[in-house]
Amino acid sequence: TQLLEQSPQFLSIQEGENLTVYCNSSSVFSSLQWYRQEPGEGPVLLVTVVTGGEVKKLKRLTFQFGDARKDSSLHITAAQPGDTGLYLCAGNINFGNEKLTFGTGTRLTIIP
Amino acid sequence: DSGVTQTPKHLITATGQRVTLRCSPRSGDLSVYWYQQSLDQGLQFLIQYYNGEERAKGNILERFSAQQFPDLHSELNLSSLELGDSALYFCASSVTSGRVREQFFGPGTRLTVL
Numbered sequence: 001t002q003l004l005e006q007s008p009q010f011l012s013i014q015e016g017e018n019l020t021v022y023c024n025s026s027s028v029f030s031s032l033q034w035y036r037q038e039p040g041e042g043p044v045l046l047v048t049v050v051t052g053g054e055v056k057k058l059k060r061l062t063f064q065f066g067d068a069r070k071d072s073s074l075h076i077t078a079a080q081p082g083d084t085g086l087y088l089c090a091g092n093i094n095f096g097n098e099k100l101t102f103g104t105g106t107r108l109t110i111i112p
Numbered sequence: 113d114s115g116v117t118q119t120p121k122h123l124i125t126a127t128g129q130r131v132t133l134r135c136s137p138r139s140g141d142l143s144v145y146w147y148q149q150s151l152d153q154g155l156q157f158l159i160q161y162y163n164g165e166e167r168a169k170g171n172i173l174e175r176f177s178a179q180q181f182p183d184l185h186s187e188l189n190l191s192s193l194e195l196g197d198s199a200l201y202f203c204a205s206s207v208t209s210g211r212v213r214e215q216f217f218g219p220g221t222r223l224t225v226l
Contacts, residue, residue: 030212031212033214033215035217040200040220040222041219041220042114042116042202042204042217042218042219042220043155043202043217044114044217045214045215045216045217048212048214050212088155090155092212092213098143098145098160098167098168098206098213099157099160099168099170100145100157100215101157102154102155102156102157103154104154105154105155
């Protein structure tokens with residue numbers, strides 16, 4: 001059973017469009033992280049959210065942690081080809097447990 | 113550049129063989145994590161070491177083992193290799209930010225078992 005489900009699994013859109021990807025679980029997470037991974041490289045940490053309802057912005061990327069800390073979303077405004085990659089959410093079940101559980105991933109392609 | 117280094121970048125070997133993957137964490141990080149990423153399984157946590165001691169275990173096969181040395185570098189040993197062990201293997205090290213430990217990943221080792 002996959003603890004973290006991401007949707008959509010694949011997304012291909014035109015440059016300049018907006019998009020949202022989702023990360024959902026039936027479990028409560030103490031914190032949740034978003035990573036971006038390019039082919040053949042390691043995941044790169046984008047953001048960590050900790051508080052239910054928290055919203056963090058990173059330039060054109062907006063991350064939100066659900067009020068119940070069971071879900072999260074990533075919204076990209078005016079997507080650019082450089083945003084292409086595999087987006088992964090990962091959660092900690094509790095603060096004392098450092099093990100990260102990764103989501104299924106969303107593969108995003110931005111068409112110039 | 114995350115500061116985590118892994119060698120080798122690529123490894124091609126045959127079934128039944130044994131290989132060792134190496135990881136050096138970021139300066140000052142005491143924790144090292146190993147992950148396996150395959151096409152059908154996504155990114156799976158294998159094992160964590162903290163300052164030389166095993167801290168947590170995930171879906172690591174008995175054919176696989178790891179250790180962390182006094183200089184904090186870590187090695188992942190994979191033995192009796194099977195075709196299904198072909199995957200990307202990542203190492204990560206972590207830093208505490210507030211109440212959260214954030215993990216930073218190395219570039220990975222691509223293992224191909226023929």
